Amino acid sequence: MPLPRPQIQLSVDCILLFLDGHTLRTLLIRRPIPPHLGTWALPGGFVRPDESLEAAAARVLAVETGVRDVYLEQLYTFGDPGRDPRGRVVTAAYIALVRPPAPEPREGAWTPMDALPDLAFDHLTILDYARQRLKYKLEYSPVGFRLLPEEFTLKRVQDAYEAILGRALDKRNFRKKLLSLKVLKPLAKFVREGPHRPARLYRFEEEKWERLKEKGNVFVF
Amino acid sequence: MPLPRPQIQLSVDCILLFLDGHTLRTLLIRRPIPPHLGTWALPGGFVRPDESLEAAAARVLAVETGVRDVYLEQLYTFGDPGRDPRGRVVTAAYIALVRPPAPEPREGAWTPMDALPDLAFDHLTILDYARQRLKYKLEYSPVGFRLLPEEFTLKRVQDAYEAILGRALDKRNFRKKLLSLKVLKPLAKFVREGPHRPARLYRFEEEKWERLKEKGNVFVF
DNA sequence: TCAAAAGTGTTAAACGTACACCCATGA
DNA sequence: TCATGGGTGTACGTTTAACACTTTTGA
Numbered sequence: 001m002p003l004p005r006p007q008i009q010l011s012v013d014c015i016l017l018f019l020d021g022h023t024l025r026t027l028l029i030r031r032p033i034p035p036h037l038g039t040w041a042l043p044g045g046f047v048r049p050d051e052s053l054e055a056a057a058a059r060v061l062a063v064e065t066g067v068r069d070v071y072l073e074q075l076y077t078f079g080d081p082g083r084d085p086r087g088r089v090v091t092a093a094y095i096a097l098v099r100p101p102a103p104e105p106r107e108g109a110w111t112p113m114d115a116l117p118d119l120a121f122d123h124l125t126i127l128d129y130a131r132q133r134l135k136y137k138l139e140y141s142p143v144g145f146r147l148l149p150e151e152f153t154l155k156r157v158q159d160a161y162e163a164i165l166g167r168a169l170d171k172r173n174f175r176k177k178l179l180s181l182k183v184l185k186p187l188a189k190f191v192r193e194g195p196h197r198p199a200r201l202y203r204f205e206e207e208k209w210e211r212l213k214e215k216g217n218v219f220v221f
Numbered sequence: 222m223p224l225p226r227p228q229i230q231l232s233v234d235c236i237l238l239f240l241d242g243h244t245l246r247t248l249l250i251r252r253p254i255p256p257h258l259g260t261w262a263l264p265g266g267f268v269r270p271d272e273s274l275e276a277a278a279a280r281v282l283a284v285e286t287g288v289r290d291v292y293l294e295q296l297y298t299f300g301d302p303g304r305d306p307r308g309r310v311v312t313a314a315y316i317a318l319v320r321p322p323a324p325e326p327r328e329g330a331w332t333p334m335d336a337l338p339d340l341a342f343d344h345l346t347i348l349d350y351a352r353q354r355l356k357y358k359l360e361y362s363p364v365g366f367r368l369l370p371e372e373f374t375l376k377r378v379q380d381a382y383e384a385i386l387g388r389a390l391d392k393r394n395f396r397k398k399l400l401s402l403k404v405l406k407p408l409a410k411f412v413r414e415g416p417h418r419p420a421r422l423y424r425f426e427e428e429k430w431e432r433l434k435e436k437g438n439v440f441v442f
Numbered sequence: 443t444c445a446a447a448a449g450t451g452t453t454a455a456a457c458g459t460a461c462a463c464c465c466a467t468g469a
Numbered sequence: 470t471c472a473t474g475g476g477t478g479t480a481c482g483t484t485t486a487a488c489a490c491t492t493t494t495g496a
Contacts, residue, residue, distance in 0.1 A: 003307050006227035007270040010300075010311055049228040049309050053300040077298040077313050079231075079274040086224050088270050090231055090313075092298050140357070155475080172477070173459065196474040197466035376448080393450070394486065417447040418493035 009089040012057045013044035013123070015075065015130040016067060016096045018110055019147040022163050026127060027065055028119070029108035035085050036120035042127070043108070044091065057094040066106035070096045071146045075130055083122045093126050095133065097146040138164050139221075140213075142183075145204040153191060153199035154178065161221055169221055177221070183208045230310040233278045234265035234344065236296065236351040237288060237317045239331055240368040243384050247348060248286055249340070250329035256306045257341035263348070264329070265312065278315040287327035291317045292367045296351055304343045314347050316354065318367040359385050361434075363404075366425040374412060374420035375399065404429045 016027040028040040043064040047056040054072055061067045072094050079090035102110060111117070113131060116124065137143045144160045158174050178184065185205050190198035237248040249261040264285040268277040275293055282288050293315050300311035323331060332338070334352060337345065358364045365381045379395050399405065406426050411419035 003230055003310075004267060006230050008229075008231045008268060009224055009227050010229045010231060046225060047229060047300070047311075050302055052302060053298065053311065074297060076295060077274065079268070079313070081271055081273060089224075090268075090274070092300070092311075136361070153475085170459070170461085171475090172461085175476080176478090177458085192467075194473065195466095195468035196472080197476075199475060374448090391486070391488085392448090393488085396449080397451090398485090413494075415447070416445065416493095416495035418449075420448060 007088065009084075009087065010047045011044050011089055011091040012047055012053060012060055013042040013091050013093045013126060014057050014061050014096050015042060015093060015127060016061065016065065016070070016098060017113075017130070017134070017147065018098045018102050019100070019160050019163055020102065020110065022159055024113040024131075024163050025102075025110040026113055026116075026130075027067075027105055027108050028111045028117070029064060029105075031120055039120040040111070040117045041120035042093075042123045047092075053092050054094070057092075057096070061096060064107060065103075067096070067098060067103050070098050072096050075126070075133055078122060078126060080122070093130070095130055097143065099147065099149050101149075134164055135166075142204065142206070142209050148204075151187060151189065151201040151203055153201060155199060157202075165221065174221065181212060183212060228309065230305075230308065231268045232265055232310055232312040233268055233274060233281055234263040234312050234314045234347060235278050235282050235317050236263060236314060236348060237282065237286065237291070237319060238334075238351070238355070238368065239319045239323050240321070240381055240384055241323065241331065243380055245334040245352075245384050246323075246331040247334055247337075247351075248288070248326055248329050249332045249338070250285060250326075252341055260341040261332070261338045261344075262341035263314075263344045268313075274313050275315070278313075278317070282317060285327070286324075286329060288317070288319060288324050291319050293317050296347070296354055299343055299347060301343070314351070316351050318364065320368065320370050322370075355385055356387075363425065363427070363430050369425075372408060372410065372422040372424055374422060376420060378423075402433060404433060 018025045018027070027043065029043050031037055031039050031041045043060055045056070045060040045064070047053060051059065053074065057072055058068075061070065073096075075093040075095050077090060077092045081088055083089065083091075113127065116127060119127070134143060138161065144157065144164065147160050148156055154175050157178060158169060158171065161174070162169055183205055184202040187201045187203060189201040191201060192198040239246045239248070248264065250264050252258055252260050252262045264281055266277070266281040266285070268274060272280065274295065278293055279289075282291065294317075296314040296316050298311060298313045302309055304310065304312075334348065337348060340348070355364060359382065365378065365385065368381050369377055375396050378399060379390060379392065382395070383390055404426055405423040408422045408424060410422045412422060413419040
């Protein structure tokens with residue numbers, strides 16, 4: 001039995017997230033073609049017949065923004081008829097987490113998540129959904145560390161958590177709990193970055209996290 | 222600028238879940254057409270150009286199984302090239318939770334989740350993913366109650382949690398915690414169903430749950 | 443009167459939360 | 470020597486986890 005003729009377009013859109021101090025930023029580009037020509041939008045494009053959804057997301061990112069080798073995770077698929085004025089376009093949204101230093105985008109701008117401009121299509125809905133998802137996932141997955149450099153100070157981890165959760169955390173309690181999980185390896189390296197005591201660097205140990213997870217342990221702040 | 226000609230098919234697949242005592246069951250049907258003719262598979266079908274993904278899932282359920290008015294939630298979109306031998310088919314999987322009494326399916330069989338037969342396409346992967354998701358969601362959302370009748374005994378709630386989590390829970394602690402959340406309304410009704418003391422019926426109060434959630438409270442066993 | 447599930451409370455351990463000072467450095 | 474952020478411990482309240490007997494019913 002042959003397939004019916006396809007009538008629905010499939011695209012991917014990418015929510016690139018980057019943590020700039022206490023500010024969560026996303027990369028928006030100006031639409032180079034109609035509809036919504038010139039309006040801010042998420043980087044996106046149509047899926048090719050021979051590539052997986054994730055491969056499409058990676059390609060779109062590389063081509064439109066120059067960003068490569070990032071952590072990608074499917075967020076949700078938005079498919080309401082009418083979300084694209086050209087016709088029926090269903091889009092699989094992907095979250096991409098990038099580590100500092102922020103790659104200079106070939107195009108577009110790193111925009112603070114709490115000061116978003118008008119956006120094309122339903123991209124505001126998609127970004128709201130992404131922010132929510134990130135917040136929930138923080139509790140039981142190491143997404144926070146995917147927004148940090150390989151080596152980081154405890155302060156930076158706390159900044160990441162505070163930015164994503166949107167509230168302040170107690171320094172001593174945060175450190176106590178984080179270190180008690182034994183998923184960070186303290187390094188014999190320190191950063192001097194101001195007129196104050198240098199901060200120790202740590203590294204996230206993925207396989208220790210995996211072991212924790214098997215035991216059903218969870219990371220709640 | 223016109224759209225490129227579509228080359229990818231979009232389908233939906235439904236994971237219908239039903240709780241039969243301590244057994245979580247899903248509705249599987251035998252494929253009525255090639256490929257995988259006669260193999261067990263999830264109910265599914267192609268999305269029409271004018272319907273939303275969720276509407277497509279609801280339609281497929283109604284047509285293929287006769288089940289209506291169920292809770293539907295998007296699970297994940299599976300889109301690897303090669304998952305369908307006919308060509309490129311991307312599928313949005315939806316979880317549907319049904320309350321007892323189990324609707325008698327027009328077609329197919331309620332199959333225990335822990336004794337699945339060989340399945341068509343990547344449907345085993347999809348079911349594994351659904352089981353995982355349900356387990357995670359139990360912690361912070363009232364999915365458990367969507368698998369129960371409107372009025373239920375505490376025993377039934379505990380059975381649901383034990384079935385989904387896959388482990389036994391302490392009766393006294395379970396009840397204490399569940400009742401302390403104040404999301405259940407005790408009714409002046411009891412069920413007599415055996416040579417033992419009758420059990421009180423309760424009703425889940427959605428809007429009390431919403432209030433709890435706003436306060437960031439969570440439901441962990 | 444027996445078997446079967448409903449219903450109920452206490453205690454100890456673990457965990458979360460609130461809170462303030464000394465340290466190392468660069469200017 | 471001062472301003473700045475790094476780093477550390479304790480005490481209290483809340484939550485979890487372990488655990489066994491009495492109640493009500495139908496047969």
